[in-house]
Amino acid sequence: MNGHHESTGSDPALSSDSVRRVAQYQTAGVNARLRLFALLEAQGMPASEADDLVAALEAGAVAGAQCQVVGLDGMAPASRGSLFADGWDDGVTAASEALVGIADREWSRRGSRSAGTAELAVRIADVRQRERADLVCLEAYVQETVLPSTHPYTTARRRVLEALGEAGGLCTARTRNSDGDVIVCTREAGHYVPDDKPSFKDGKPGGWHKADASIWNDLGAACILHEAI
DSSP: OOOOOOOSSHHHHSSSSSSHHHHHHHHHHHHOOOOOHHHHHHHHHHHHHHHHHHHHHHHOOOHHHHHHTTTTTTSOOOGGOHHHHHHHHHHHHHHHHHHHHHHHHHHHHHTTTTHHHHHHHHHHHHHHHHHHHHHHHHHHHHHIIIISSOOOOOHHHHHHHHHHHHTTBBBBOOEEOOOEEEEEEOOOOOOOTSOOBTTTTBBOTTEEEEETTTEOTSSSSBOOOOOOO
């Protein structure tokens, strides 16, 4: 057992990896708690009462999980033998007791959560502000330093433009090389002229598609036709 399980839900936004999925639930829980406290405060509810409501909800959720875990007692596969069954039941007991302890702690935190949540909101806002500032600096570096160092009609240049969100005007034609790798045209959208054949002597692409050293037209067997975005 590695602790990673496929999601049984239908939400495509959730990861199929159980560890990542739990992290998504935790983030959603923090955001929901912040939103709930804000809404209750706007309605004039005292912070202590809001704390009690949130503590009751979270303790109740953990208690519900504990009930489901308890239901696994005695459910070990009979084919695995009695020793496996004993270990199974011991594990169920340990998990059940741990969940009860978590529910107790959530309940005991009544009256102290709104202040902690307010501090958490400030920290989250600060982190997001720094992330935005870092993103602006990174974008400027890519625009001023990385992009000028790339060559026209190269995959490297296309990737930089995509990262900057400036690839919308590029051709979308694709083909596959002899190694099976997908190649995407790096010329401007709408450039293609079937009769404007390339001159292979000097490497000019003519009207055909080009990416790095590859030149092709829409008649190739492994091509996806170009289109303007």
